[in-house]
Amino acid sequence: MNEKNNSLLVYTLIYFGFLYIPVLFLPIFSFNDANYMSFPLAGFTTDHYEEMWSKRNLHKALWASVKVGVVASVVSTAIALLAAKAFVRYKFRGQNVSYGAIMMPFLIPEIILAVSILIIWINLGFPLGLVPVTIGHILFCTPFAMLILIARIEGFDFSLEEASRDLGENAWGTFYRVSLPLYLPGIIAALLLSFIISFDEFILAFFLSGSDATLPMYMWNQMRFVKKLPHVLALGAVIIVFTTFIVLLAFWLRNVGQGKEKQDIAIKL
């Protein structure tokens, strides 16, 4: 279509405004010299950012989130890589059912996943904390990681792996020298995006973390106190900038070395 449609363009821009402007209030008010978030702005300050350095609980929560995120993203990407290869490489019985089952955590209300893990965990007599949160995050991140990896592996020439096997390389050597370098951009993209999902995840952490707060739990606990809100805003602003950076990096990696047509396919998944 070569024609233009200016009214739709204006509408689209307004819609993008609706998507993006609300989130921009966090960074704006994080530099505002007042406890209340209202206009007119009271003056510029970086106090709220300095306040973050002095909060010991914040540091603890940040460290907890990083630990959970690293373990959850590595484990779920490894599980997802094997599953993605099965779906791209083979046609097998029960393919659709297996695919549906693995995508399920993405389609069920998260509170139901959280509550059922909570019931089994406390009945096994285990203490709440970062371990059940990590297990829940692995379940939750795997479908995302798998979608990203399937998009990347699709169209991969598996005869390269077979050639390597025929030339006498063993399974591990083939994976290490042939498959891994070719999958690598997809793997890193899956790792980064699963890390972000885990890092921002709230519901599972809310039910399962007990007294070991992750970063979203820390923010949740502080949101109740008006006086503590400004440094939550600063923290939120930092998190938004950090997440955006990581996600853009992952997008770029996912598409690197792929043709224009594949880029379009990749982003749709």
Added chain:
Amino acid sequence: MFQAWRNLYSKSDNAKAYSLLSPALFLIILVMLIPMALMLSFSSFTQVSMMEIDFTPTFQRYIDFFEKSLLVSLLIKSVKISFIVTLITLLTAYPVCYYIAFYVKKNKMLWLVLLTLPFWTSYLLRVFSWKIILGTKGVFNSTLLGAGIISEPLTFLMYSEEAVIITLTHAWAAFALLPLYVSLEKIDFSYIEAARDLGLSKFEVFWKVTFPLSLPGVIGAILIIFIPTVGDYVTPALIGGTEGRMLSNMIQAYFGKINNIPLGAASATIMLTTVILITAIVSYTTKRLTQRLS
């Protein structure tokens, strides 16, 4: 013996595929299906005291649920709110996806990244930003006060059903945009041109060609918004107050301060059943609709 098994293995795609899939399926069974089965069985128990649960099977918790008018009304309200949110999101997001799919030629990639980006930013923070906007001393009120349009802050903005609906619409929009865009992008433009050449009006072309062809994306968007918003906890807890409360908030209370795990499990099971039923109805009716239209 081992050699024989190995030969069989190397021949069967089924065996190879399932050995690659086994960790993922193991994860689903162990961390999702078994816990959900246990949740189901807990919904048939009785909470005797704070620490004690009677394990004799009973349907009483489900009867309790439907006898408590609060729980039933919260279930209805949750479904109603999700329904409105889904409808608004679809109606507002569709033209955006339509524009990007059919009119944007340059830098399509950039538009798509912009479309996907909000999906990845913290859900908690997206909801929280609406607290800043709608709060009694928030952006909206302070701007109106400053401009002299109102003399007292509007208190109905926060802690209401409407506030929950606006916030959910914003927080879940990114989820609707992707499936809608993908289905519109797939449409072969020659169909639309053919319809135009046959003399159909712009409206007819859209209603008889474009819209039916985009239905898979519409269904995808409906399910992907409706299912999680029915069970949303964060938005009603932060923005809803008592008036905007949803079923999830009560489920959380049963597992928390009220401490009635069986009733909480029954409520969660009822929520899941409702979601599955509505999903089935939506898929069935849209399938029939697609058949009729094509």
